[in-house]
Amino acid sequence: MIELTLQKVGTGFGVELPQEVLDQLQASGGQCIFLENMFDGSYRLAKHDEKFVENMTLIDGQMHEEDA
Numbered sequence: 001m002i003e004l005t006l007q008k009v010g011t012g013f014g015v016e017l018p019q020e021v022l023d024q025l026q027a028s029g030g031q032c033i034f035l036e037n038m039f040d041g042s043y044r045l046a047k048h049d050e051k052f053v054e055n056m057t058l059i060d061g062q063m064h065e066e067d068a
Contacts, residue, residue, distance in 0.1 A: 002018060004016070004017070025045070032047075032048055034047075
């Protein structure tokens with residue numbers, strides 16, 4: 001687990017991502033990353049992955065409340 005500290009940035013807050021996190025995300029300055037709210041209430045930091053978005057859209061279209 002990596003501890004991040006909230007820092008005041010303008011009127012909001014931000015965090016500084018360590019290089020090891022950027023390496024894992026294969027991300028660099030200027031690229032968009034996403035903070036995703038997961039089903040269990042946790043969050044996931046991810047680089048945009050078009051294939052993942054397509055798969056989640058397909059899954060969401062196939063899941064119905066009565067199937068749960």
